[in-house]
Structure formats: structure tokens, C-alpha cells
Amino acid sequence: MYAAVVRSFDHPPRYEEFEAPRPGDGHVLVDVLAAGLHPRVRSGAAGTHYTSDGKLPLVPGVDGVGRLPDGSSVYFVAGDDVPGTMAEQALVDPRRAVALPADADPVVVAAAMNPAMSSWVALRRRISFRAGQSVLVLGATGNAGQMAVQIARRLGAARVVAAGRDADRLGLLGDLGATETVSLAGDPEEAAERLGAAAADVDVVIDYTWGEPTQRAMPALLKRRADRSAALDWVQIGSVAGAEIALPSFVLRAANLRILGSGQGSVTAAGIVAELPSLIAELPSLAVSARSVPLADVESAWTAPAAPGTRLVLTPR
Template sequence: MHAAVVHSFDAPPRFDTIETPRLRDEHEVLVDVLAAGLHPRVRSSANGSHYTSEGVLPLVPGIDAVGRTEQGELLYFVAPDTALGTMAEQAVVDRRRAITLPTDTDPVTVAAAMNPGMSSWVALRRRVTLPPGASVLVLGATGNAGQLAVQIAKHLGAAHVVAAGRDAERLDLLPGLGADETVSLLGEPKEVADRLGRSAGDADVVIDYLWGRAAEHAMPALLTARPERAKPLAWIQIGSMAGAEIALPSSLLRAANLQIMGSGQGSVTTAGILTELPSLATEITSGTLAVNPLALPLSQVEQAWNTPTAPGQRIVLTPR
């Protein structure tokens, strides 16, 4: 069968042929892949930088997809961490890592939004409980996952959502998607910190897609501006677009009620993540969440890897 194949971590995948995968046990089913999203997580697997990467080549990228069984059942599924991903004409699905979708579901829309959407959906449903009237800061709101996080936080009951990011064009879109305030992360660190403190000093939850220096400056800014230091601040670490590490002064943890946690593979069980997916799929397919997919054929995977996207757009590979 045809597939996108990574032969080198220094180059995009190539459209190539591989053996059709075979079923190994009673939990597995073979599907025709209808749509697979080109997520940042896919790119990091394909270049070997993701923390789950074992350096095995060649590999087929892709961590999730929508596929149809021989019987016509439509499935959204999450692939295991192996060298055989979802960007292929067919894929083996473990039914324990899949959910059934309505037959009239648009596969491209679901493939575009489930992965970026589940990061904040799972975080706000499994890692914390939003208090009534909650205020949420999305740090890194101008990425696709951050843009969906703004919408999801509002949908799940946040009374006030602050969206912070560097991309001015994308930041301008966020009030129309539910952001009550926006904060630019461009400028001198002290100026940025002051802006964050004024807008999000009373936040109950931070959804952090950045980490690195951005988090280093934001944490003390928020806690210093906090009217009541003992009020809990749940900092949910999801991504590391600004760096994999931070310097965290011990005094910061003593001087305020800061609760740092992660949300992702390992911090939430696979079963817990899958439990949340049907309700997220419902919100995606109903139009509650704004999704902007760009469908490209699998045969153009090399070009797709470097295709620029518009604000909020996600590339999805389809069979043709």
C-alpha cells in the first residue's frame, strides 16, 4: 500500500510503498484511512524530537486518524507509539483506542480538530475542575491547539478567558472565538509580565502551551499581581513551544498557592483520554468549535510538510 514514509529525521516524509499491516489479535481491525491530521506532535515524531521517539527508521508518521472498516463503520482512533502511524492508505486500529462516529461525520473536520482540541478538553475535564465563575489564561493561544483551548474553556464554563500569544494576526481573531481579553507576548519581558499580571492576575487556571522563558516570566507576574496569594492557581503544562525547561525559584512555591501539573500521555490514562473523546467529537461535528482544515492528498505529503497555513488552519492528509 502507499504511505508517507520517514527515511531520515532531517527530511520530510516521502510518498512510498510499504507492506499492508496485518492484524495481530482480536482487538484489532483494518481500516481504510480517510483523513489524518498533520499535527505538531506528528512533526516531532517525524523528526525524532518527541519524548516518546525511539529513533526507529523508517517510520510512517501520524498519531490519529479517521478510518472506515470493511463493514462501513466510521472510527476515530489513536495510534500506539510505534513506527507504523496513520498516514497511509490503511491502518490497523486497536478497538480499545477508538470511538465510533456517526456515519455522516466529516472525516476531515474531525481529523483536523480532535488532536489539538483534546489537549485542553482533557486537561479541563481530567486534570482540574473549573470553579464557578472561573478565569482561565491560555498561554500560547495563537497556535491551533491554543485557539481551540480558548473556545473549549469558554464552552466548559469559564466566565473569563484571557488569550496570550505572539502572533498579532491570530490574536486579533480570538475575541470572536470567546476570548474576553487578549495579551501580546511581544516586547520586553517586563512589559509583557506587566500586561499578563493586569489581565490574568486573578486566573484560576493557566493552560500553558509554551513553557520555557515565557512561563518563567509569566509565573511570577501572575502571582505577584494576585489579590489573594493563597487562592489556588492550577498551572497545566501541555506544550513546550518556547522551551523544554524553566528555572523555578523555590520561593515562588512558598509565596503563593501554585499547583503545577502536566496533561498528556502518562499523566492521563489512555482509557481516561478515550472516555473524553466522544463528547469532544460531538462538539466538533456540531459546529460548536470553529475548525478550519486544509485537505491535501497523501501523495503530496512532501509538499504538505512545508505548506504554509492560514491562522487557525490545520493540514489534513486524505487518500486523494
């Protein structure tokens, strides 16, 4: 078969022949219809994701849409012990797959599920989120952040504060469910003050930034909370602004701050898969921007600038 193949962590995947995987241990071989080029896929192909084992060569791709031997289509999450999904064929563990409606667009599903899953699983599995609560999405102008704004509202958030740096994309979030927006552009201290003033009393923070924005935002929010004993769940999902923060001890003592993460390992594979049918049912109500690229063009697509808000999806042709 043909696949995107990584032979060096310093070079994008190349389109080349690769041995087709052989079904075994309950796996089924499917024809891949679409596989999303997510940030998680990029970090895995670069060997920098926390789950990377450093072994080469590898086929990247963590999920996709595939056609089963009986002609039906499924969305599936790839196992850690099988080749990735950016190939003409892939192995599917039926326990990690969910049937798709006959009219589902494989490209849209492949583009949306991974970024949408991050906030959906966080709000449904990592915390006890209740309808009527308020949410801050930190890093709301990214693909996953844009999804998080919509999903928080779909799950009953009464108020969603969206914070990000991209002014154009920030301006679009009101139509997607944000009740307020906060710019993180400009002077970092001033941005933190704006954020603290707007979002001090939220119940949940969905954080895709980490790094300096989070380091400044935490004390800015907590100092302004009307009731510091009211619980604030800070859910760390992404780290686009940095992998580490300095956390002053007073932040943990002076307020009821609960910091936790949501990602691969913090939720079981079975727990994630259990959420997929309800998320798939919501996809038609979510705004999704996707662009399909032939698998043969993976090397150029990997390095080409992507349009803001658009997720690239690789297809067999």
C-alpha cells in the same frame, strides 16, 4: 499500500510503498480517510518527541479517521506499537476508537480532535475545573490555543484571558470566547507585566508556550494575586517557546501554585478515549479551519508554510 515513510530524521516523509500492517491482537485494519499533520506528528517524525524510540523507518501519524470493514467511520488514536496513520491503511484497536456520526466530515474531525483534545482532557481529567472559574490560555494564537479558548468557555469558564504574539489572530479570539486578550509581542518584561495585570487572579493556566514566556509570566501573575493562598493550577501542555524554565523557589513558597502537565502518559489511554465522545459532540460548535492535501504530496506539504490557524490534513487522494 502507499504511506508517508520516514527513513531519516533529517528529511521529511516520502510517499512510497510500504508493507501493509496485518491485523492481530484484537486490532482491525481500516481504510484511512484523513490524518492530521499536528505538531506532535512533526516531532515524532523528527525523533524529538519524548516518546520517540529512535527506530526507523516509521510511518508518522498519531490519530485519524478510518472506515471500518462494515462501512462505518471511526475516529481513532493509534497505538504506540503499530505503524502511524499517514497511510492508506492503519491498524485500529477498538478500545481506542469512537464511532462518528454519519454526517461527520473526516477532514474536520482529523484536523480538530488532536488540538482540541489537549485542553479538553486537561480541564476534564487533570484538574478539578468548575464552571464559573477563570482561565488564562498562554499561547492562544496557535491552533491548540485557539481551541482551548473555545473549549474553556464551552466547559463553563466565566472568564478567559487569551495571550499570544500574533496580533491578527489575537484580534479574532474575542469572537471565539475570549473575554480579554493580552499581547506577548515586544519587550518580554513589558509583556509579562501586561499579563500579570490582566490575569493575576485566574484559577487555571493552560500553557502551550513554556520557555521564557512562562518563566516571566509565573512571578508576574503571582506577585499581583489578590489572595496568594487561592489555588492556581498551571497546566503545561506545549513548549513552543522552549523546553525548560528556571523556577525561583520563592514562586512555590509565596503562593498556592500547583504545576502539572497534561499529555501522553499523564492520562491513561483509556481516560483519553473516554473523553472522545463528548468532545466529538462539541465539534460542530467549534470553529475549525482545515485544508486537505493528498497523501501523495506529503513531502511538499510537510515543508510548505501553513496558513495561520489552519491545520493540514492528509487524505488518500
